[in-house]
Amino acid sequence: MTRTLPPNSQPTAAPDALIIPLETRVPGRATTSLPLRREGPAKLTGVAKYADDLVFPGAWYGATIRSTEPHATLVGVDLAEAFDWSQVVVVTAADIPGDNVVSLIRDDQPILVPIGGEIRHQAEALCLVASADRETLRAAKRHLSVRTERLPAVFDPLESTEEFSHLEVGQGDLDVGFAEAELVIEGTYRVGHQEQLYIENQAMIALPHPDGGVTVHGSCQCPYYIHRALKRSLQLTDEQAVVVQAETGGGFGGKEEYPSMIALHAALLARKLGKPVRMIYERHEDLSATTKRHPAVVTHRTGVMRDGRLVAQEIDVVMDGGAYCTLTPVVLSRGVLHAGGPYRCPNVRIRGRAMATNTPPNGAFRGFGAPQTEFAAETQVNRIAEALGMSPLELRRLWAYREGDTTPTGQVLRESVAAPEVLEAAAEASDFVRHTEQTGRARAARASDARSASGIGLAMGWHGAGFTGSGEVHIAGVASVELTDMGVVRVLTAQTEMGQGTKTIFPQLVAEELGLEPEEVEVAPQDTSIVPDSGPTVASRTAMVVGGLIIKAARRLRAQVEAVTDRPFPDSYQLFARDHGGMRVDERFEPYPNVQFDDATYTGDAYPAFGWACAVARVDVDLDTGEVIVRDVVSADDAGRIIHPVLAEGQVEGGTLQAIGYATIEEIKLVDGRYLNDRLATYLIPTSLDAPRIEAILVEKPFSGAPHGAKGIGELPMDVGAPAVVAAIHDATGVWIHDLPATPERILAALTGAPTPAAPGVSVRAPDRGGA
Amino acid sequence: MPVEPHVTSPRTLSEAYALLAQQPHRPVAGGTDLLVQITGELGDPPDRVLDIWHLDELRGIAVDGDALVLGALTTYTEMRRSPLVAEFLPALSEAAATIGAAQIQNRGTIGGNAANASPAGDTLPLLIACDAELVLGSERGERSVTAGEFWPEYRRTALAADELLLRIRFPMVGDRQVRFRKVGTRRAQAISKVVMALAWRGDDGTAPWRDVRLALGSVAATPIRAGATEAVLDGASPDQSTADRAASTLAGELNPIDDVRSSADYRRAVAARVLHRLIREAGGW
Amino acid sequence: MSFRFFVNGDPVEVEVPGMRRLLDVLREDLALTGTKEGCGEGECGACSVLLDGAVVDACLVPICQVDGTSIRTVEGLGAENKLNDLQSAFLETGGAQCGICTPGMLMAAEAFLASGGPSDEDSIREAIAGNLCRCTGYRKIVEAIAQAAEQRRAADPHPA
Structure with a gap:
């Protein structure tokens, strides 16, 4: 059941004034019937074409030869003489015409390790093979061997001396804060890897052009990332590189940066061969090689007064970037910026550093650094509440940000602060106070030989919408609305549909603006030869940032058409197209009013707006086995004005379950820098029987900087589920689990006083290898 | 697309025995282990596969004297639905319900679970605890092996190369x-x-x-x-x-x-x- | 080797190795790509189809065992412009997001609906426990199946 709460206050400023009372017809708030998922019928009938469903006659099958060591020198690649290599094409780093780097933040990650080069992680790509049939391909792989010389490996980020990035934010004076504090509470929290586990594996198909160019069809979030990568490494012009998104079966960040690597591999093979090449990963390869959520170690030292006031927060964040930089500095900065939680504190210092290890590179995953640090922050808050003898709800009522408060970067939260609202909404809907009393009584009365226990836990969080700092300004995305010569309105953006609803809400927003029905607005395909670069589909920016751009574009289109026809757009646009031809309006991002950030000092408005969330989880714990059943979760989320409640709820429910998996069962163990959980039989995500009943409550506190008042929603629920579950486990059992996931092994060890199991995310050394 | 070893699908048990007597084959029943192994390239694929799915002699749940007898091809779904299992060995129905989900329960078999010899095979402790007898057959005839002796070492069974697991007998003990x-x-x-x-x-x-x-x-x-x-x-x-x-x-x-x-x-x-x-x-x- | 069976009511005959997976026969030999491959080891259920009415993972069924049977895939449900009641329920409730688990989920749900058992939430959750979904949290899928069950019961209160 979903309830939508009215906003408690109107935004203070509406420079692009369209924030009007809730009952009024506004862009994005369909007052009549909501549009159904645009591509839903195609998906429900098997008609939708995902990459592996696309047929290209004459295509060969490609494969990647990968390292089986975490750190080594690649001495050579040997092709056995016994095999007929004429049936196979082999690509090595020597075949790369341009730069041998996967273009991203730092130029450290090669497309293929060159001969004589450094292998920095297990499953790193060394060379490529392709064949017309899979049997020959398998045989070729068996007859290809690599020679390496092993180098010492580093697995623990705390032992690493190689840093990708570091940063510090803070305000006030820590010494003053801790001197004033009546109670100081310390805690160390550790989280391991998490796999995105989109159900569609990574897949790319490359088609060579006669002029050396290439078209790539595949599963991805960010076509223009791939476009840039192809241009640079294959030395292509803008026109020679074409990237077309196929239907994409989930991304969650996992298809942000890694598809560039696969597209380059497929393109290199296709160009050398002169035929299309399919590079379709199997699950095992996808799990072994592609990016995961960064493991982290977060240390808190918090000073409070006996009456509950928060006076000092000292937080240290160490993230494991893996072997290459990928997006790590940005993940770290988001993690650090959210590490204090949504709480007012006069004296704060948060330091973060991201270290290199000889493990596969970590990358984007829903939440992007924040779930790690907010798990630590919220568990720390709940422990403080216990130490103070206060209710975790009361403590948060005291601490939660309100409008006018200042964050550690000096950002004044001028509007759209719904921390108190989401807290109250979740507490009320879950009947938190009454349940807490019940579980408390049950715990007190419980016999020492009780075999099960129930608990309830609460956590809240915040999530900056859109890119961090000046990100949007640097990207300067362009989105367009077009009236075609044929009299059809269509939206042109690079924003991909991967299940979250882009293709449904964009026509909805534009139709509202133009006075049309959503069905009358088309969406141009995510093909770099057709749509402009409106930026990547990440960071909960699609609805807020690009949604805002297309509304503005639609307004300009409407005004221009109406100026000529002097009649309402819906009645005149088709006539206009017939008489005057088509018209396309491009809208480039412009900074939000009064939003400024200094990248050098890391001060100012880290995000144009924040989303706010609170989750309450109820669990049953088997005290014999440590098994946890998460029974139900209430998640109250504020993402500003809600465009499409069904899709928004879908984001909250799905994000919450990913957080439950993160909290309970999703774990990757490593030996010698290799993931052991490299199959679906060993990397487990929740099934329908493991999933709790999730109640999504959509709280609406609009953001005036966006013409439709929307903020991002995709990542928000991911931040709060795990600490709520850990708090509920504590409420049931009396033990705090500091490491994620809170597996039965960790819970039983805590219950019985047995030694704590090994830290998550850190590789065990191979029993027979020395290493460092 | 994974490797596709040669497969033969006999329609009678004697046909199957004859094939096994000529050459070693890896039997496939519901495929829930063998196809995972082949697709996942977990070890070398078998050269020859014997598809026993059509051998009706290996099906059925019945009470035979003082024993509950399950054909080797009895699926987990059949165990869960069987009134005989519910009456005489409800723990087996309970065990079957914990394996996989509907898709696996519709294909996985008790004989496959036993012959696959995984140390994690969910029904195997039950077979041992109930003193079950596994009845094996070949051209040489039939013989019984107790569950306690059927898995002598890691991933090994008492089956000879020419033998098939036919059925499993659970002695019914009143109290x-x-x-x-x-x-x-x-x-x-x-x-x-x-x-x-x-x-x-x-x-x-x-x-x-x-x-x-x-x-x-x-x-x-x-x-x-x-x-x-x-x-x-x-x-x-x-x-x-x-x-x-x-x-x-x-x-x-x-x-x-x-x-x-x-x-x-x-x-x-x-x-x-x-x-x-x-x-x-x-x-x- | 040659194998004859029915797909969505139509007779087909394929000449393929007997150990070819039903999944590959459907997708590659018969060009029915609605059935998806998510893991190849029976863990995700994306390749779920009905074999003589029972839901199975097509990645674990060798084609030699399909000979003489009847297979039903997502292509056998309603068409894009004429969704069946279950597909419509998924569309209305938001039970499909990225869509890659959807064909398999629909087939598991069809098997469940055809079984005629109770359609309470726990039963529905058990029926789709072999189908992983990473997008929805399952709630809207459960709602969609419950809605379809209700409609079918209303349409035919005493199924044969």
């Missing part, structure tokens, strides 16, 4: 109680961390137990019997001191390993605690 418990990784589609079957004879809950069998999976290279713990339980009443002694004996006699699914410490501790609980529930205290 026998059987309990099953699987500690898995999640609530469906889960491979066990510890799986346990406990059987005993006794008049009612509190009377001393006789003929105690305690079998476990996922704690050793094969499914095993916990002999020392059985000795503690045999002749004892299911009271607290028995439970305490049995649990600590079990913890002492198990020597599990750390692997991707769990740790040795957890397996040992949880096996003892689950046993303790089963005894307590039986004793009603």
